[in-house]
Amino acid sequence: MSQHVMDKARELAAAIAQSAEYEQMRNAEDEASADTALEAIYNDYALKQRQVEEETKSPTPDYKKIGDLTRQMEGIEETLRRNQQMQKLTNARTAFSAMMNGVNMELQRVLSPESDEDSCGSDGCVGCSGCSVR
Numbered sequence: 001m002s003q004h005v006m007d008k009a010r011e012l013a014a015a016i017a018q019s020a021e022y023e024q025m026r027n028a029e030d031e032a033s034a035d036t037a038l039e040a041i042y043n044d045y046a047l048k049q050r051q052v053e054e055e056t057k058s059p060t061p062d063y064k065k066i067g068d069l070t071r072q073m074e075g076i077e078e079t080l081r082r083n084q085q086m087q088k089l090t091n092a093r094t095a096f097s098a099m100m101n102g103v104n105m106e107l108q109r110v111l112s113p114e115s116d117e118d119s120c121g122s123d124g125c126v127g128c129s130g131c132s133v134r
Helices: 003-017 020-034 036-057 063-082 084-111 113-118
Strands: none
Touching: 003 084, 020 036, 020 084, 036 063, 063 084
16 A cells, blocks of 8 residues: 555545534534433433333234334434434534545545546536436
8 A cells, every 4th residue: 555645544534633523523422422411311212222122022022012112212312303412413423424525525536537427517416317426
């Protein structure tokens, strides 16, 4: 493997680590990890998920219990979606993913210029009929 390529990869990694998107995501993850109320919600969800798994593996599954647990899990998911800390984390992860998708698209554009013909025009995906860019 080319040392030059590895050096550039390290430079890219350092630039990503210094990006606002990465910093915001790391901060949101740290804050979420420190949020004991959020942790309790996650633990409750994980417990119910294990109970559903155990019940479905049972020789005689109790489908009413599985349904009740599933509804409880859906309620917990809604609680997580409304949680401000979780929203902040989700938004930060989405922004970081968008940045990384842009990095990957740029790499692909440079490495496979012929694929530009298949990519979206200046209007983005407006009127797109289903290209390979995702």
